[in-house]
Amino acid sequence: MSSASPPPPPTSPIEVLKDRGYLAVLLIGAVLGVPVACAAYFFLKLVAEAQQFFFTDLPSDVGFHGEPIWWPVPLLVLSGVLVALTIRHLPGTAGHEPSEGFKPAGPVRPIDLPGITIASFATLSLGVVLGPEAPLIAIGSGLGVLAMYLLKKDAPKQAVAIIAAAASFAAISTLIGGSPLAGAFLLMEASGIGGGMMGVVLIPGLLAAGIGSLIFLGLDSLTGFGSFSLSIPDIPTFTTPTVAEFLWAIGIGLAAAVVGRGIKRLALALQPAVARRRMVLTPLLGLAIGALAIVFAEVSGKSSSEVLFSGQSALPSLIQNAADWAVGALVLLALCKSLAYAASLSAFRGGPTFPGMFIGAVGGIALSHLPGLPMIAGAAMGIGAMTAVMLELPLTSVLFTAIFLSADAIALTPLVIVAVVVAYVASARVGPVASSSRPTETATEQPGHGLAPATR
Numbered sequence: 001m002s003s004a005s006p007p008p009p010p011t012s013p014i015e016v017l018k019d020r021g022y023l024a025v026l027l028i029g030a031v032l033g034v035p036v037a038c039a040a041y042f043f044l045k046l047v048a049e050a051q052q053f054f055f056t057d058l059p060s061d062v063g064f065h066g067e068p069i070w071w072p073v074p075l076l077v078l079s080g081v082l083v084a085l086t087i088r089h090l091p092g093t094a095g096h097e098p099s100e101g102f103k104p105a106g107p108v109r110p111i112d113l114p115g116i117t118i119a120s121f122a123t124l125s126l127g128v129v130l131g132p133e134a135p136l137i138a139i140g141s142g143l144g145v146l147a148m149y150l151l152k153k154d155a156p157k158q159a160v161a162i163i164a165a166a167a168s169f170a171a172i173s174t175l176i177g178g179s180p181l182a183g184a185f186l187l188m189e190a191s192g193i194g195g196g197m198m199g200v201v202l203i204p205g206l207l208a209a210g211i212g213s214l215i216f217l218g219l220d221s222l223t224g225f226g227s228f229s230l231s232i233p234d235i236p237t238f239t240t241p242t243v244a245e246f247l248w249a250i251g252i253g254l255a256a257a258v259v260g261r262g263i264k265r266l267a268l269a270l271q272p273a274v275a276r277r278r279m280v281l282t283p284l285l286g287l288a289i290g291a292l293a294i295v296f297a298e299v300s301g302k303s304s305s306e307v308l309f310s311g312q313s314a315l316p317s318l319i320q321n322a323a324d325w326a327v328g329a330l331v332l333l334a335l336c337k338s339l340a341y342a343a344s345l346s347a348f349r350g351g352p353t354f355p356g357m358f359i360g361a362v363g364g365i366a367l368s369h370l371p372g373l374p375m376i377a378g379a380a381m382g383i384g385a386m387t388a389v390m391l392e393l394p395l396t397s398v399l400f401t402a403i404f405l406s407a408d409a410i411a412l413t414p415l416v417i418v419a420v421v422v423a424y425v426a427s428a429r430v431g432p433v434a435s436s437s438r439p440t441e442t443a444t445e446q447p448g449h450g451l452a453p454a455t456r
Contacts, residue, residue, distance in 0.1 A: 009090065022193060025159050025163060025209060026203065028163055030204075030207045030211050031211075032170065033207070033209065034215050035143065036143050037170050037213070038165045038172070040175070041215075047124045049180065050125035050126075052123075053446040054125065054127075055072070055127070067304075069294055072293050072308055073290035075126045076126060076289050077287050077290070077443065078122075079122045079125075081279075081282070082126075083119045083282055083349055084278045084279045084347075085279075086349075087119060088113035088278060091112055091113030092109065092116065094116055095115070095116045095135060095349040095350075097133060098130055098134060098345045098351065099221075099264070099345040099346050099352075101352065102111035102352055105165075106161065108142035108164065110142050110146040116138050116139060116349070120350055123348045127289070128308075128309075129288075129307070129308065129311075129340045129355045130351060131311075131312060131351035131355065132175060132317050133353050134352070134353075136175055137171060137187070139171055140171025140172065141165070142164075144160075144167030145163070147163065148164075165205050166204040169210070170208040173213050173325045179269050186393070186399075189393045190396070191282065201296055231404065232320070233316070233407070234320055235319055235408060236375065236408075238374060238377060238408040241412075242372075245372065246418060247372075247417035248367070248372060248373045248377070249415045249422065250419075251367075252378070252382055253418065253426060255363065255385075256386045256423040256424070257422075257423050257430065258385055260356065260389030260418060260423070260427060263338050263345070263359075264345075264390070266339075266342040266346075267345035267346040270342070270408060277291045278347070281347065285344075285346065288339075288340075289308070291303075292307055292336040292340045293308050302333070310358070312354040312357070318362065319376070319379055322365050331366055334359055334362045334363050334366065337355065338359055342434075343357045343419055352390055353400075355402070356391070357404070361379045361382050361383050362382070363386070363409055364378030364381055365382070366378075367382075369442050376405070380405050381400045381415055381418075381419035382419075383404060384416040384423075385422070386423070387401070388423045392424070394424045397416075398417055401416045440443070
């Protein structure tokens, strides 16, 4: 009996880098960074313009003096209807389930792009509590796969995967202040890339993101629309951490683990019911989000927009005007935003990152009314800890907090690291959040389009 032949030796990263086909992939990634960055930039701009129109211009246009207290409710119900119709009738599932965390899962099929774009636009522009990062990554990936399909229909799966990842890098870099390094860091940790092949996969992505960042800056200068930088200006100065602040970091990390796990569990408890009766429950959850915003506005006297949207645009104002917030209003905001966040995660389409960061900042600012905790330190630790729990990406959580609070990043980072580590470990010690038993909403296979598996 003949013995089985041994498996072929693993490919060396150096051999891959020397291969002419890899150089072609590198070139395609660089060229692709241009249109992907343009698409991401104008998608973000369109969302911002739609938010301005629906929540500021339209009430005035129809005769109201300012936004009526009930105004967000019909818009959120409309968002639920549009998202449900998109998931039900268009190919794919309109993007990944945000309640299951930030988990890029491979190239996106081009045929799924309309559903992803429509559902995420309806989510982001009409006030749902989710962010744009996951849709941008998915759109970039789908455009990368489409480009490879147009160039070479029989392209190797590995080349398609690399180009899809490179296009995702270019798309997300437009959101994170045009920073290719931050976007690469996020995708690297989320996808678990490691070992000797890490550089082989990352180099095309970094190149595409770098080219995309140049396009991003050029569009900013050319159009005058402004940038989407996450860095918060004019924050209080922070110098040297104290022992008391390190003790606060432990407490904030533990609190974030409890709050973040509660949000996840509620979202995953709702998700199976939503999947079974999506056309009814998605609009109803939109109604619930609107009701939470109304309750907060009526009780606190603040704007309902503090509860709505993802929070990355409201975060600078929250930190810069922290002295104007009473503790009770901050606690109510954290509660209403958390419940709206859980409802959004269970039924809509968007990214899970920024609402968690906002809730963490609110909690940290509320705790800063107690002795031994400066406001900016509490906000920083809250942002990092909640991001670590919601994304389960501790390194990215520290990096994003440093980007947001870059003026004080060096001094705050030791405290943020402690809070992130405590939150991450405490959350893991509680045990994994059980996956929902929702009915599967699989993408329909379409002849001639399935270059790679869907991301869900």
